[in-house]
Amino acid sequence: MSRRSDFRELPPKLLAWFDRHARVLPWRAPIGQKRDPYRVWLAEIMLQQTTVPHAAPYFEAFTRRWPRVEDLAAAADEEVMRAWAGLGYYARARNLLKCAREVAARGGFPETAAGLRELPGIGPYTSGAIAALAFGEQVAAVDGNVDRVFARLMALKSDWAEAKKELAAKVASLVPAKRPGDFAEALMDLGATVCTPTAPNCMICPLTEFCVARAEGNPERYPIKPAKVAKPIRYGHAWVARRKGQVWMVRRPPEGLLGGMLALPSGDWREGALPEAAPPLKAEWVDTGEVRHVFTHFSLRLTVWTADVSRAPAGNGEWADPMEETGLPTVFAKALALAVGGKPKRR
Ligand code: SF4
Known part of the structure; x- marks a missing residue:
């Protein structure tokens, strides 16, 4: 069989394969049925930087609780942040809410990739995916999976920045006028299951x-x-103050890393060495060990301190059952698991 580098027959071959092998996913409509832009958007935001099995239960929980974009727009910030806990990249959750509110105020999603890009948290890939899948626009949605498939199909050897431009242009030139959404999903599936x-x-x-x-x-x-x-590598502390089976938790400031999320008391995180930091109150603090967590731009090593206390630390916070749903981001859930044993419930 000869290799055909013009790719003209690639879209129909890919779509024929997709018709037989499309994955069934919670956010997908059956082939041929109209896709709901809210579900497409929500799934795409959740799937940025996380896997399908990890995102699926979150997607189902969100759409059960907030079945339409207007429902999500009306939700309290804290409720959404709590429901998002464990998905990571919390700036996305804040943008999710901003975006939902803007869409609800506009009366619906813009129907083109260009219009979608004006919304918070929607970049070139996500706008292309929503426009192609939900509105049938003849645009490409190029993410890491598509990059990989086309880098192989074309055997791109040039500088990666240049290669990506060439690759994106090639994908864009192949999107069919009919079934652009299926073409996008087919490439996603091929990258996830074959290539x-x-x-x-x-x-x-x-x-x-x-x-x-x-x-x-x-x-x-x-x-x-x-x-x-x-x-x-950054270093920091987390303090687990225990009283009557509960643990003291605080709310992080609204802006910045893990902004607005529930957290264990924790000082600054610094590069180079463990910073000096005062615990939230005087007690017999025991060094319980270290947890490691990787964020987008740095790795964190958090020294976890534990103490039994008789009163609440000063400042705002709340006592919470460490084994119940706490809405803690993963890094603090790890610290808590280390301090109290077991694994805090996620949802
Ligand atoms: S699986 Fe990937 S590398 Fe193999 S033939 Fe298909 S596109 Fe090429």
Whole structure:
């Protein structure tokens, strides 16, 4: 079978494969049925930087509780932040609410990628995905999966920034006028189930005949990206003050990292070495160990201190049952698990 580098026949081949192998996912409409922009948008925001199995229960919980964008727009900030806890990247949850409120105020989602990009938290990929899936616009949605598939199909060897431009233009040129949403979902599925990051299954791939990397014999080498720079390491403390089976929790300031989220008391996090920090009240604090967590721009090593206390620390906060749903971000849930044993419930 010869490799066909013009890709003209790629869209129908891919769509024929999609018709047989499309994944069934909680946010998907059956093939041929109209997609709800609210569900498409919510899923795409949740799926940024997290996996399908991790996002699925959150999606189901959100859509059960807030079935329409107007319902989400009317929700209290704290409720949404609590429901989001565990999905990470909390700036997204804040933008989610801002976006829901703007859409509700406008009376619906804009129907083009350009219009969607004006909304908070919606970038080029998400706008393309919503416009193609929900509104049938003939636009591409290029994310890391699509990058990988096309970097292999085209065997792109140039500088990654240049390669990405070439790749995006190629994908855009292939989006069919009919079924642009199915084309986007088909590429997502191919990247997730066949052309996977470390083990592309070329034997069952519907695009083998077009694939230059496959012809070269080593598709895993693509995409060729610049070496990653190691993340800086920050250090900090977290204090677990216990009283009558409960733990003292505080609310983080609305802006900044984990803004508005429930948290354990924790001082500044600094690069280089563990900073000096005062505990939230005087007690017999015991060094309980260290938890590690990776954020987008840095890794964190948090020293966890535990003490039994007889009164509440000064300042705003609340006593909470550590084994009940707390809405804690993952880093603090890890610290709590270390301090009190067991695993706090997520939802
Ligand atoms: S032939 Fe292999 S490398 Fe090429 S797109 Fe298909 S799975 Fe990926």
